[in-house]
Amino acid sequence: MTRLIPHPLMSAALVFVWLLLTRFSLGHLVLGTAIAILAGWVVNRLHPPTPRIRRWGAIPRLAALVVWDILKSNIAVARILLLGPGHPSYHSGFVELELRLRDQNALALLAIILSATPGTAWLEYEAEDGYLLLHVLDLRSEDDWQTLIRDRYETLLMEIFE
Amino acid sequence: MRHLEQLPPVAAIIIALFVVLGSTLALLGSIGLFRLKSFYQRLHAPTMAYSYGTLLIVVGSMAMFSLIEKRPVLHELVIGIFMLITPPVTLLMLGRAALRRDRDTKLGHDELVPPRIPPGERGKKGPRDVSGYGEGMLDKSVLPHTKAETRELRDPDDLHDPTD
Amino acid sequence: MSAMILEYALTYAQIAMILALGIACWRMLRGPRAQDRVLALDTMYVQAMLLFLLIGMGNGNVFFFEGALVIAVLGFVTTVCAAKFLMRGEVIE
Numbered sequence: 001m002t003r004l005i006p007h008p009l010m011s012a013a014l015v016f017v018w019l020l021l022t023r024f025s026l027g028h029l030v031l032g033t034a035i036a037i038l039a040g041w042v043v044n045r046l047h048p049p050t051p052r053i054r055r056w057g058a059i060p061r062l063a064a065l066v067v068w069d070i071l072k073s074n075i076a077v078a079r080i081l082l083l084g085p086g087h088p089s090y091h092s093g094f095v096e097l098e099l100r101l102r103d104q105n106a107l108a109l110l111a112i113i114l115s116a117t118p119g120t121a122w123l124e125y126e127a128e129d130g131y132l133l134l135h136v137l138d139l140r141s142e143d144d145w146q147t148l149i150r151d152r153y154e155t156l157l158m159e160i161f162e
Numbered sequence: 163m164r165h166l167e168q169l170p171p172v173a174a175i176i177i178a179l180f181v182v183l184g185s186t187l188a189l190l191g192s193i194g195l196f197r198l199k200s201f202y203q204r205l206h207a208p209t210m211a212y213s214y215g216t217l218l219i220v221v222g223s224m225a226m227f228s229l230i231e232k233r234p235v236l237h238e239l240v241i242g243i244f245m246l247i248t249p250p251v252t253l254l255m256l257g258r259a260a261l262r263r264d265r266d267t268k269l270g271h272d273e274l275v276p277p278r279i280p281p282g283e284r285g286k287k288g289p290r291d292v293s294g295y296g297e298g299m300l301d302k303s304v305l306p307h308t309k310a311e312t313r314e315l316r317d318p319d320d321l322h323d324p325t326d
Numbered sequence: 327m328s329a330m331i332l333e334y335a336l337t338y339a340q341i342a343m344i345l346a347l348g349i350a351c352w353r354m355l356r357g358p359r360a361q362d363r364v365l366a367l368d369t370m371y372v373q374a375m376l377l378f379l380l381i382g383m384g385n386g387n388v389f390f391f392e393g394a395l396v397i398a399v400l401g402f403v404t405t406v407c408a409a410k411f412l413m414r415g416e417v418i419e
Contacts, residue, residue, distance in 0.1 A: 017240055017243070020236050020237050020239055020240050021237055021240060070213050070214065071214065074187065074210055074213065074214050077194070077206060077207075077209075077210060078187070078190050078210065081190055081193055081194045081197060081198075081207065082190075092200075092202070092203050093292070093295065094202075094275070094276055094292040094295050095292065096276065096289040096290050096291075096292050097289055098289045111250060111254060112246075112247070112250040115209070115249070115250035115253045115254055116209065116212070116213050116246070116249065116250055117209070117213075118206050118207075118209040118210050118213065119206060120206075121202065121205045121206060121253060121257050122250075122253075122254055122257065123202075123257045123258060123261050124257075124258060124261055124278070126279075126281055127281075128281035129281050129284055131279075131284070131289060133261075133276065133292070135202045135205065135206075135257070137203060137206045146289065165386035166328060166329035166332045166333065166386070167328065167329045169328045169329075169332070170328065171327050171328045171331070173328070174327075174328030174329075174331045174332050175328075175331060177332060177335075178331050178332050178334070178335030178336075179335075181332075181335050181336060181339045181380065181383070182335050182338060182339060184339070184376070185338070185339035185340075185342040185343055185346075185376070185380070186342060188342070188343060188346050188372075188373055188376055189342040189343070189345060189346040191346070191369065192345070192346035192347075192349040192350050192369065192373070193346075193349065195349060195350055195353045195365070195366060195369060196349050196352070196353060201359065201361055201362055201365070204353075204362065204365060205365065207369075208365065208368065208369040208372065211346075211369065211372055211373060211376070212372060215376065216372070216376065219339075219376050219379055219380065220379070222383070223379050223382070223383050223391075226332075226383055227383075227388065230386065235388070237388075237391060238379070238391060240395065241375070241379070241391075241394060241395060241398060244395075244398055244399070244402075245372070245398065248398075248402040249372075251402075251406065252368055252402060252405040252406055252409065255405075255406060255409035255410065255413070256361060256364060256365055256368070256405070256409045256412075258409075258413060259361060259409045259410075259412035259413040260359075260361040260412075262412075262413055263359070263360075263361065263412060
């Protein structure tokens, strides 16, 4: 099974996208499955770290948290933009954090979450020491970014992946 | 626009709300590009168009075509999934490129960025406090740094003052 | 009734997107440094994609979706290449 379909998650996603782009029919299901399995073999040659998801139950919680946080920070950034850049009620700057997360896929997911949130931008990650440099549009919105990231996302991601 | 008459009014109002909100968010992202002062601040602005701007318009479009054709039309989801994965990649690469260029003294920089500490040289100090960097409108009453302390933080070999 | 509401909403949305494209274009032409221009170009790609989706909604034509998809893919590749160039190349400004 693992030799025939080395990346079941990716193959399933590919079949799903194939069926979305075409009208559903049995022929397209077969064709999409064939392409997905072929793509799985090709990806296997590249030897990426296969994601190991330990706890599926935490994924909906993470998704809901991310959707809610992005909505909140959209509103916050819209407020800042309408106030104007010279307004003294916000201050942008850099933040350095220390991450305990080491799993490649979990780090990629954290990068996606932090970049997709309008208030924070992921700039640089030192893989050896685990230090992360962020740029934050409003430094004052939180007191302690280190504990915020750790409690909010990092524990949940470690629960899922490690 | 005769095809729009088939929609029930409630659905039309909800779809209109989604479309208006989504495009307003995308416009705000552009206004952010116009108004914010430094590159790192501007990096945050288009994310609004990428996240909820796209989401709202895609959901509105999906709902409209599904109601008109009376079958689930889900192919806009592909754009949604695509816009979920790719913008973080581009923003991340752009941010890193800007950081590298700002650290390169040959190019000159209009922004002070925290210098890179090579792995192994950091010791056990833990994360630095780098909130004094950036072009900053530093309000001294709120953040602990004064301008003099910020200058001490900088490594003279890595950065040179743009004024000299 | 519902056609009128949606017509107004779509017209507003299309005008907003064109305005947003114009502002981003100004930033691309003006942008003090190369990374600003690349960021503005990426924004323009996404906004053009959204504009295509809105036009498709207005016309009731599903084929604008394919155009939007092509623009999204092209925009991603363009921006990644430009960012890679900014990062790697010894760029002489």
